[in-house]
Amino acid sequence: MTRTSRPTGPVEGRRRPRASRTAGHRVATAWRLGAGAVAAALLAATAPTPAAAAADTAPVPRLDWASCGDGFECASARVPLDHHDPRGAGLDLSVVRHPASDPAHRIGSLFYNPGGPAVPGTAALPAMLGLFPEEVRARFDIIGFDPRGTGGSAGVQCFENPADEQALLAGTAAGHPEDTVQQRAWTDAYRSLGRQCGAREAALLSHISTANVARDMDLLRRAVGDRQLSYLGTSYGSYLGATYANLFPGRVRAMVLDSAMDPVAWSTGRDGQAATEGTLLRNGNDLAAGRILDAFLDRCGQVGPQACAFSAGTPTATRARFAELLQRLRTRPVAVPGTTFTAGSALETTVLSLYAANPVPGLPGTGWSRLGGTLQALWTATEAPAAPLPPVSHASPDQALAVMCSDSANPPAGADYPAQAAFARSRSGEVGPYFAWAAERCADWPVRDRDRYDGPWKHRTARPILVVANTGDPGMPYEGSRAMARSLARAELLTVDGYGHTVLANPSGCAAGYETRYLIDGVLPARGTVCAPDRQPFAG
Structure with a gap:
């Protein structure tokens, strides 16, 4: 198989992904996540920030969807290796979608990133789809993809053997x-x-930052014909969402960031923290x-x-x-x-x-x-x-x-x-x-992507963002979600007084109801809203 990550010309893609009943095993291993609103979502997006402008000159990928089992469809999307050279070397992203179950009332596409970093979306979406609220599954095509360098999208492999x-x-x-x-x-x-x-x-490795994944996601948004992005990101996926929101603030229709980190702490730290x-x-x-x-x-x-x-x-x-x-x-x-x-x-x-x-x-x-x-x-x-x-x-x-x-x-x-x-x-x-x-493990890493995004995090988005978090999250501290909500220009925090990493994987019907209303109608919960989980630990 042709290697995908040492390009001297066009970068060839990996095989088309298949939705699989064994996807949950792979995710568990990696883990060890309104008519008026629809009309508003179709308003023209404002221009991206200067750091993102290069993505607008790249050809829009063509997605040839084909059935890949269990009601899913798979495709491959060609994107530039370097968004500053949009017609140069490229790579193929593996993409999977589950079509809206109520196509007559379909709103658009909801992009999903499960976190990690480097959890393949083509494995995570089939495993986690049943946890998405039923009305969200009815009104949206839900789309997952393997970010560049992950899984079937030119996955990084440092050793041939x-x-x-x-x-x-x-x-x-x-x-x-x-x-x-x-x-x-x-x-x-x-x-x-x-x-x-x-x-x-x-x-x-020179082009693998979250910012470049955000640029890829904007090309995928264009490829499916959505004027603005609807998105759910869990764990590290919240950082991808925040990065997209600040590179393309005018293109945010709805964005749920589940179990977020403090974006400043994650990227650079404060006052020289990164040195120690x-x-x-x-x-x-x-x-x-x-x-x-x-x-x-x-x-x-x-x-x-x-x-x-x-x-x-x-x-x-x-x-x-x-x-x-x-x-x-x-x-x-x-x-x-x-x-x-x-x-x-x-x-x-x-x-x-x-x-x-x-x-x-x-x-x-x-x-x-x-x-x-x-x-x-x-x-x-x-x-x-x-x-x-x-x-x-x-x-x-x-x-x-x-x-x-x-x-x-x-x-x-x-x-x-x-x-x-x-x-x-x-x-x-x-x-x-x-x-x-x-x-x-990063102390001797050979390269950092020059196109990474280190902030600022306050670009005003077209629509407000919803941050959700468990108070007892062992994977991302609840304080990180509070910091994310404060860091973004327009965001509200929905709290679940429960345990576990991500609200998606530790369900709360209360929170799911608010998320559904937000994603479909654009209505945020009242400030300070607190939900309870569906089950406490050791219950039954």
Whole structure:
């Protein structure tokens, strides 16, 4: 297959995507998200900001939709590699849509980005479609796409043979490094990974920022014939939405940003923060995860072992049991069927498992009750065989790092990442170092996209934006959504007093009702509105 990311001429696309019943497994792995209004939406859009103007000169992609199973249609969209050279080298985006179920009352298209970064939309949309409000599915064609560099859209692949990447990363700790030997191995491996990515994917890495994905999305909007954009972005997808809103403010019809970050903290930080704090610490991701881990352990202790298998009977005893489990795993990894768990891998599993407070249809292994069972299995597991332990299998980080390291400023190589990890542990507990060392992978990244967007975030959009967030979000702190709503020129925050990462994956009928009215009629909830989730953790 022709490589798609080292162009010397036109960049060839990957195969056309297929909507799949196994999409939920892939998303779960990556995750570990009015007639008067219609008439108003058809008003002519104002001009884009100067930073976006290049996208207007690119040819509009032609979308040849074809059935790809389960009621979905798939297509490929040609976009420029470099939006400043719109007729030069290009790449093909994989696109999927679910047509409106009530075509007679169809409003237009609703674009969806599930976050990540680097979660393929062609996998996420089939997995998550059932969570979209029924009336939204009736009135909109819902469209997902793999952002450039992701999945079927010239996905970044730093090694020709994935086994070579596994060999490079095999010596790195699962989750995060702890002692100096592990820290050195981590730093050396990710320095080598960055160099390899720069050597093999130089052309694509120079054009992979969220801003360029926003320019691609504007071309897709034009390709489907919508005068303005309707959009739902969850998690990192909220950053894509905010970027689009500030590059193309006049083209916003309706935009729901679910579980957002502070856009300033995510991109550059404030007052020189980026020299000493990585992206996730600036954004407070460690604080959110630490708070919700404590909430999980407390609730697990309260409901007892019948509802949460890891419960020790009280919140205090359950927190103590978790601390003891981690300490045991540091000296004595345990074996469960198919996997050896260390303290680092157990922490990583725990953090990602907090995202869904209750089971999510289509995403296997989700829910806090399932996490309680996992931790209890580790508590009772037998000691792993004596060293050497089997090599750690790492999911390829290439595509996520390509976006995060291109977009966001991080402390350079040689910065005191151990001190960052110690700081994070002091304020967030055991989960803190995980978030400090995640950003270290960008320390030696070879390139940042010169066309990335670092603000300002106050361009006045044609229509106001709706930000929604759970107060108990472990993936993006609730404070980040408040900061997003304040940062945008026209935005309102809808709060859900519940747990889990993204309101879409942790449903609230109350919030869904407000989102539906906003997307269809353009009506925002009253300022200060607070909704409840449909279910509390461990409910049934």
